[in-house]
Amino acid sequence: MSVLYIALPIAILLGAAGLWACLRCIKTGQYEDLEADSYRILLDDQPELSKHDTKSS
Amino acid sequence: MSPTLEEACNRATGSTVRCAHCGLETQVSGRDTWALQEQASSEATEGPPKYFCCHGCMGAYSLIHQLGLENFYSLRALLDQDSQPVRKTKASDSLKNLRESGVEVQTLSDGTCRVRLGVEGLHCAACSWLIESLPPSIPGLKSARVRLSDRSLELLYDPLRTEPFRVAEYLTKFGYVLGPMHQEELEDRADRRLRQEHWYWIAIAFFLAANAMWIAISLYAGEATGIAREHERFLRWVGAILGLLSAAFPGRIFFRSAWQSIKTRIPHVDVPVATGLLVGTIGSLIGAATGKGHVYFDSLASLVLLLRIGRYIQFRAQYRSGMSIAKLLRFHDIEAVRVTAEGQKATVPARQLRPGDRVEVRSGSMIPTDGVISKGQTELQTAFITGESRPQRAMQGQEVFGGSLNLKSTIEITVLKSAHEGRLGQISSLVQQATSDRTPLIQLADRVGRVFVWVVLALAIGTCGTWWAIQGPSVAIQRTVSLLTIACPCALALAAPLVITVAIGRAAREKIWIRDGNALERLSKPGLICFDKTGTLTFGELRVVDWSGPVELLPSVEAIQSQSEHPIAKALVEFIRLENAHAKEQVSACLLKAHSVELEVGQGIRGIVDGREVFIGRIDSQSQTQTQRQEQDRTDEVYRKVGVFVDGNLQGVFRLGDVQRPGVAKALSALQQRGWKLAILSGDDSPHVQSLGLELQKSGIDLEECLGGLSPEQKKEHLDRFHALGLTTVMIGDGINDAIALASADVGIAVRGPSEIALRNAPIYMGANHLELIPRLLDASTNAVQAIHRCFAASLFYNCITIGLAATGYIHPWIAAVFMPISGITVLLMAWTARTFPPHSKSLTQTTFE
Known part of the structure; x- marks a missing residue:
């Protein structure tokens, strides 16, 4: 029994996992706005915001 | 949170002023960044300090001042007393x-x-x-x-x-x-869902294709270096399954549409594509089962990937052009301010208005739908709907039509009809229908497309058979797949409707409403254009042709005539005001007052201005004998003369007539240059028709016919006669009294009258009274038909070459899959960029009517 019979399905399954992640990204609309996120990473002070958020709501 | 934001919130209690530019309420405080004192243009204004809500407004304000346009603010206040902060x-x-x-x-x-x-x-x-x-x-x-x-x-x-x-x-x-x-954004959301679906399947197709390719590489490597028989069989099967999955899931769309097309017996582009995929699938199954020959599953999977990408690109291109057409045709997508019973105002799209709603229409905005003015009065620009180019007064209780532009002051209307039932809605649905009509050229394209599919399938069978006999199944299958993929009649099917739709949409921008796409095709070749006289070539109302007499007399005439509603009086007043404006002479016209103005029916009007008795009216009635009067009548049928008598003495004479519209001669000679023959068919029985004909002939225009005094039926007879001579007949006239003629001509173009009635009688309605638009319309038709022919030629040429190359084996299936969308997109681009309505040239915009 060659290792090929195990390795190939595993390789394809790993690839399929990647595919699944990609499909999820598409479905949740993560590719819709590539513009805002690239700025958001530079500007947002998220930790502070979320603290306030939990306090106020 | 940020300090600026906190500051801004704390400031909410400060005293408020209005922004000098946009009128928005703003808070004032010493170190306030949101209420900015004007600094930029301190030299431009004196007086109290100005406040602004933001830098943007301050910038706009100082820019307006720098350009010397500060009247904008006073004008704005003048025009609309209640101009509150709109935003x-x-x-x-x-x-x-x-x-x-x-x-x-x-x-x-x-x-x-x-x-x-x-x-x-x-x-x-x-x-x-x-x-x-x-x-x-x-x-x-x-x-x-x-x-x-x-x-x-x-x-x-x-x-x-x-x-x-x-x-x-x-x-x-x-x-x-x-x-x-907005609606567009909502539509965009539907599009986003489709786009996501496309991406989704492309991702899956890519995964399958990439894996299938790796397996194919291992197989090729195994062939070169030696591989265990069982390993080879295993790899073949895995590859075949991947290929099958690819054809079965991402490739399903092609099979589905091919199946639909077979069921409905309407051949479709996807039939050859699906056949190609099927051949590939069978090939790869045979390969896996027999373990012989080349492998196809990698080709199959990558073919599906490329086809899906191509489909996506085409979808984008089509969607974009579709959106732009939708935008071109969206006439009634106006926002309206609805007023509730409690007096609250809400902005809603016009299509949500129901009969009985109260709507506020500010000056400068469009009336959203048909209704009755319930509050206020104003002037309306109704050219869009009735073709009337001058502003119309609208009083309380008067019916108004959607699409009219409110020029003067805010009014409130009670809605009578919802936006779809209103005139504007009807016009746009009539025009929208035209874009879905299948004109002869489109039908031809459809037929050619159908034949094309069968020809391609036949060629594919031929190719497959020949190569099978010569080089065996593997070569035969590969070449057949390429051929089936690259042959694309979509260009044929897409081009003609797209060109026509784009032309109709662009025409609508120029206020030419086209109800019937056929009209465009018919206008592309020269024929005979018949004009109605009154209202088309002329203004259709009395206007002053000239004035012989002292200029000083004009203010007195105005003083008297402004008290009369008679058409002649109106014409005189308008003429005098125009003269005044022309001479920039602010003669104290308004200071002169006329006393004891009396109308003498059928004779004229009498009044006392500046202590002198002034009579304006028929020349014959006072100073001429009976014989002179008869003579006068005979020579004066074309122009009417109105005399001005001061204390019984004739001091000056106005000549009035139905004047030729400016630019008529120019427009007609432009038509002549394009090879069209011209004729006048008028219902008017006066010698004016002949004199107009002579006038036009003097400016170098040949008229085939110049007939007056025709009944509507006679006009039709003449048009039929011309038609029998083999000429394309075009009738241009106003929508109502020329209805029969407009309907019986090959192409009827209505220029006046309520547009939806006109559109029912004639396939084309011109909302603006520009005769210059007619040459443009003809050019647009010629260009559109030429563009369709060009697209046909390009598509046939492309297909002949590529099918030849694919059948002889010069094109691999992958390359074929890449080329397929390219051909479609090229045609889309050709159709979209066809210059159906080229941008206005200077000469055209300058010689506009009124």
């Missing part, structure tokens, strides 16, 4: 009742609401940061996420503690205006 009401009111504004609110499982709103004034990352920093300062707002790509904002909020309206109010302070997403 604020717009932002908040339309959000007060979300359901009414057509905003979709999602309620999540934990009771939180999610809503997506459009944001105006969003410029850059800083804006999105500012908005996203909001939640802590508004209790109940959980999160705000900005999407820059379509300028929208998603709010997550607790409906018990806050509502989008409050957020909107808050954001208005910062200069961001929230509103419901």
